[in-house]
Amino acid sequence: MEQLSKHDLSVMMAEFENACRKADLKVTHQRLEIYRELARAKDHPSAEMLYNRIIKRLPTISLDTVYRTLATFEKHRLITRVQTVESQARFEAETVKHHHAVCTQCGTITDFTWESFDEAQVPEEVTGWGKVVKRNATLEGICNKCARKS
Amino acid sequence: MEQLSKHDLSVMMAEFENACRKADLKVTHQRLEIYRELARAKDHPSAEMLYNRIIKRLPTISLDTVYRTLATFEKHRLITRVQTVESQARFEAETVKHHHAVCTQCGTITDFTWESFDEAQVPEEVTGWGKVVKRNATLEGICNKCARKS
DNA sequence: ATGGGTGCAAACCATTTGCATAGGA
DNA sequence: TCCTATGCAAATGGTTTGCACCCAT
Numbered sequence: 001m002e003q004l005s006k007h008d009l010s011v012m013m014a015e016f017e018n019a020c021r022k023a024d025l026k027v028t029h030q031r032l033e034i035y036r037e038l039a040r041a042k043d044h045p046s047a048e049m050l051y052n053r054i055i056k057r058l059p060t061i062s063l064d065t066v067y068r069t070l071a072t073f074e075k076h077r078l079i080t081r082v083q084t085v086e087s088q089a090r091f092e093a094e095t096v097k098h099h100h101a102v103c104t105q106c107g108t109i110t111d112f113t114w115e116s117f118d119e120a121q122v123p124e125e126v127t128g129w130g131k132v133v134k135r136n137a138t139l140e141g142i143c144n145k146c147a148r149k150s
Numbered sequence: 151m152e153q154l155s156k157h158d159l160s161v162m163m164a165e166f167e168n169a170c171r172k173a174d175l176k177v178t179h180q181r182l183e184i185y186r187e188l189a190r191a192k193d194h195p196s197a198e199m200l201y202n203r204i205i206k207r208l209p210t211i212s213l214d215t216v217y218r219t220l221a222t223f224e225k226h227r228l229i230t231r232v233q234t235v236e237s238q239a240r241f242e243a244e245t246v247k248h249h250h251a252v253c254t255q256c257g258t259i260t261d262f263t264w265e266s267f268d269e270a271q272v273p274e275e276v277t278g279w280g281k282v283v284k285r286n287a288t289l290e291g292i293c294n295k296c297a298r299k300s
Numbered sequence: 301a302t303g304g305g306t307g308c309a310a311a312c313c314a315t316t317t318g319c320a321t322a323g324g325a
Numbered sequence: 326t327c328c329t330a331t332g333c334a335a336a337t338g339g340t341t342t343g344c345a346c347c348c349a350t
Contacts, residue, residue: 026349028305047340062307067340069305101279112275117267122289125262129251130293137287139272143280176324176329198314212332217315219330 012039016078023076033058034069038079044109099137105146162189166228173226183208184219188229194259249287255296 016035020027033054038045045053051066073079097118101110117137126132166185170177183204188195195203201216223229247268251260267287276282 024304026304028349030306060307064308064341065306068342071341072305101276101282103280104283110279112273112279114273114276116273117270117287120267120270123262123264123266126251126264126289128294129260129262130253130291130295130297132251132289132291133254134290135287136290137267137285139276139282140284140286141280141282144278145280147280174329178324178330180331196314210332213314214316214333215331221316222330 009036009039019076019078025072025076030058030061030065031069033061034066035073035078099139101139101141101143103143103146104140105142105150108143110143159186159189169226169228175222175226180208180211180215181219183211184216185223185228249289251289251291251293253293253296254290255292255300258293260293 013032013036016032016039017027019025020031025031034050037050037054041050041053047066047070048063050070051061051063054061054066070079098111098113099117101112102108103110114137118135122132122135163182163186166182166189167177169175170181175181184200187200187204191200191203193199197216197220198213200220201211201213204211204216220229248261248263249267251262252258253260264287268285272282272285
């Protein structure tokens with residue numbers, strides 16, 4: 001469940017810089033730190049969570065920049081916005097296809113791959129509806145850690 | 151794709167009143183109108199969309215009440231909160247198990263059933279993660295109506 | 301040098317909450 | 326009657342925006 005990412009951090013950073021140049025995005029240290037923090041994060045942090053981590057290394061960064069930068073990254077498909085029940089949107093650097101298991105008790109979001117779902121034929125009704133570009137499965141339940149506690 | 155609901159409006163309203171009594175919720179006309187509007191709606195309206203429809207019949211109702219009432223209904227499992235990409239949460243009266251196809255162009259959310267997905271075995275990683283209580287599939291794509299336009 | 305990126309503060313928008321009143325049980 | 330639900334207004338919290346300055350290119 002952990003080893004979803006194909007790349008280690010340094011490779012991801014290199015690819016990130018290339019992608020920025022290709023997209024005409026300036027490689028500022030704010031952007032580098034935001035991306036690095038997100039690439040290294042395993043917990044689908046929110047903008048504010050990221051901000052609180054980055055500010056330790058970059059004390060002058062503003063929360064606004066984090067928001068703006070995440071939006072920019074998303075627009076250029078460098079990162080993905082996660083669909084959750086909460087209003088507070090959360091982000092991840094992982095772009096490999098995967099799905100989410102949400103623990104309704106502790107709120108943790110865990111990634112998992114599900115090839116048979118990815119390749120499953122969609123129902124006829126959907127074929128008639130239009131062209132499916134992306135599919136995502138969200139599971140809700142109680143993770144073992146929480147189950148043990150109660 | 152349309153005939154997901156098992157019940158016509160009058161049956162739903164009757165069941166709704168019963169459910170309220172069982173849950174010790176007072177049957178106010180605000181609640182009746184909010185539920186009726188939602189039960190009749192096919193477009194997963196937001197709180198504000200509902201409010202704008204209801205106010206025509208109930209000019210004194212407040213948006214706060216709509217929010218509060220939807221939250222109450224949700225708590226008592228009379229309605230379901232839909233997971234969408236947008237920040238504005240949207241609701242539906244439908245509680246039959248189903249999934250969503252979201253058109254990224256017009257934003258329409260269309261329901262569909264997918265039995266083979268509902269019954270599919272989840273990956274081993276998930277079995278090890280915890281106990282799955284609910285599962286949902288979200289498809290993103292372009293609906294035929296939008297495809298024709300462009 | 302120059303135009304995009306950033307920090308700051310203020311604005312925004314969906315949603316929530318405190319309080320006094322009103323209306324269902 | 327009594328307590329819950331409602332309306333109003335103000336607060337909240339996440340996110341966005343206008344503006345002047347700064348810094349990668």
